[in-house]
Amino acid sequence: MEQHPGFVAAVEEAQKGAAEGGVxxxxxxxxxDGKILGRGHNMRAQNGSAILHAEMSALExxxxxxxxxxxxxxxxxxxxxxxxxxxACLLYKVNRVIIGxxxxxxxxxxxxxxxxxxxxxxxxxxxxxxxxxFVKEKPELWNEDISI
Ligand SMILES: [Zn+2]
Numbered sequence: 831m832e833q834h835p836g837f838v839a840a841v842e843e844a845q846k847g848a849a850e851g852g853v854x855x856x857x858x859x860x861x862x863d864g865k866i867l868g869r870g871h872n873m874r875a876q877n878g879s880a881i882l883h884a885e886m887s888a889l890e891x892x893x894x895x896x897x898x899x900x901x902x903x904x905x906x907x908x909x910x911x912x913x914x915x916x917x918a919c920l921l922y923k924v925n926r927v928i929i930g931x932x933x934x935x936x937x938x939x940x941x942x943x944x945x946x947x948x949x950x951x952x953x954x955x956x957x958x959x960x961x962x963x964f965v966k967e968k969p970e971l972w973n974e975d976i977s978i
Contacts, residue, residue, distance in 0.1 A: 832952055836860035836906040837928060839869045843884065844908040844930075844960050847871035853975055854960040855909045857884035859892050859924070862902030868892025874975055884908065885915035889922065897923070904928060908957040910937040920945055930957030934965060 831837060836858045843856025853872035861867050870887025873879045882890065885907050900922045905911075908930035911919065916938030919927055926948040932939065939949050965972050 831928060831950065832954060834860075834906070834928075835864075836866060836904060837930070837952070837954075839866055840884070840888075840906040840908050840930065841954075841956055843869050843871035843887075844957065847873075847876075847884075848960055848964065850876050852876045853971065854964050855884040855907070857888040857905060857907040859888045860904045860906060861899065862925075867895065867899065867903070872975075875971055881914065883912060883915050885911055886918060889918055900924060906930075908954070909961060910935050910939055910951070911942075912937045916941055919947070926950070928952065930954040931961070933958055934961040 839858040840856040844854045847856060848854035852875040856871040858869040859867045868888045868891035870884060870891045872884045873882035873887055885905055902925045904926040905919050905924045906928045910929050910932035927942055929951045931954055932951050942949050
């Protein structure tokens with residue numbers, strides 16, 4: 831699963847975010863038939879955005895799609911999704927959420943499961959490394975975002 835193009839894209843997006851000096855979290859929305867609908871990374875610092883977390887960026891970059899396009903879709907994200915992104919996954923009826931890691935932040939995984947979604951945590955080293963480095967180097971930026 832760590833080789834899946836959706837997860838690879840999410841990690842690339844997180845790396846892009848790090849290179850831009852932002853919060854290194856990436857995500858990709860993948861359709862039932864395995865096509866990447868959209869990908870993106872946290873744009874809080876870059877855009878001064880209050881809502882463009884990685885998952886929201888991926889949804890935004892997917893464009894305005896008909897409801898059927900989200901059926902059976904998977905959201906790949908490098909970090910456990912916060913309440914806002916958990917809610918967005920539920921709103922768009924994403925079927926499955928695959929998470930790089932939840933050691934640096936634990937979001938709405940139990941709620942997703944309670945709502946019948948499949949949740950898989952990969953405990954990926956690269957995702958953990960990106961976040962650990964970021965939290966250590968820019969605690970103020972992390973603390974003004976979703977914080978822990
Ligand atoms: Zn979020």
